Amino acid sequence: MADVIVEHGRVAGSASARKRASLHNALRRKSTVAFFLTLPLILLIALLVLYPALFSIHLATLNKSMQKFVGFGNFTFLFKRETFWMVVKQSCIFAITAVVFKALIGFIVAHFVHNIPAKGQRKWRGMLLVPWVIPPAMSTLAWLWLFDPSYSAFNYTLSLFGIGPVNWLGDAAWARFSVILVNVWYGAPFFMIMYLAALKSVPEQLYEAAAIDGANWWQRIWYVTLPMMRNIIAITTLFSLIVTFANFDIVRILTSGGPLDRTQIFATYAFRVGIESSDIPLGASVSLFMVPILAVAAIFILRDVSKRGNES
Numbered sequence: 001m002a003d004v005i006v007e008h009g010r011v012a013g014s015a016s017a018r019k020r021a022s023l024h025n026a027l028r029r030k031s032t033v034a035f036f037l038t039l040p041l042i043l044l045i046a047l048l049v050l051y052p053a054l055f056s057i058h059l060a061t062l063n064k065s066m067q068k069f070v071g072f073g074n075f076t077f078l079f080k081r082e083t084f085w086m087v088v089k090q091s092c093i094f095a096i097t098a099v100v101f102k103a104l105i106g107f108i109v110a111h112f113v114h115n116i117p118a119k120g121q122r123k124w125r126g127m128l129l130v131p132w133v134i135p136p137a138m139s140t141l142a143w144l145w146l147f148d149p150s151y152s153a154f155n156y157t158l159s160l161f162g163i164g165p166v167n168w169l170g171d172a173a174w175a176r177f178s179v180i181l182v183n184v185w186y187g188a189p190f191f192m193i194m195y196l197a198a199l200k201s202v203p204e205q206l207y208e209a210a211a212i213d214g215a216n217w218w219q220r221i222w223y224v225t226l227p228m229m230r231n232i233i234a235i236t237t238l239f240s241l242i243v244t245f246a247n248f249d250i251v252r253i254l255t256s257g258g259p260l261d262r263t264q265i266f267a268t269y270a271f272r273v274g275i276e277s278s279d280i281p282l283g284a285s286v287s288l289f290m291v292p293i294l295a296v297a298a299i300f301i302l303r304d305v306s307k308r309g310n311e312s
Contacts, residue, residue, distance in 0.1 A: 059284040074285035091265040095244040106191025132189035172262035198232040
């Protein structure tokens, strides 16, 4: 009887081993098929992303006439210009300030919409996504009219309270504020919709347990909501940081980098140097300088995300 049981166990073990092997082979076949199905898309991305990136690196090593190899000469030239370092500083201030306010406003609005009854959420989501859906160039033109010194709606409203007209786009400080304001208005809905999706994935049992333990609303946000949303917050912040650094249309339409290059950022400065000044290699060098800055930010953020993923 014992021999029969042992033999039966061996048969069952070999059968389960065969099942695992067949399952492993099936998964391997499926992954191979999936790879070949996505191969055209991978090649398309490589063509549209890698080729321009490599070509821009090649351009950055040429002289203005693009006939002679100069190596790092363009970068050396930029490093000696005060305007370039002013652009680096302004780009960092612009991107970090705008992303922080977009994340903060998006988080607050997402909580507001999350607490609305389900029937009314669809209407609010649609209305709040309008700034993000409208093409940036079109919406920025509307903001340009609002900031116009002659018939500005903002200045008219301020005049009702006895406050003098503000030179929104002619003064350096107000111009920076205006550019950041429009960028926040345009990008905050993206954070809102991402955070709203993350909030819906937080189990209600965690809030109930925190309430039983006596946690107030701030403690529930700090110890429950934020830890559950931290990966979404990190990835959304990184994505928005990349997009904000590469922003062109808002600054170009509102100020064109003025006054006196005080609102110039990487994208607009690269356009001015490369296209308007007909020095494409130097413009390529300016745009490539964004890569190390964003790479450092990506390494820190994604490393933090991977650590949290391993801990969970």
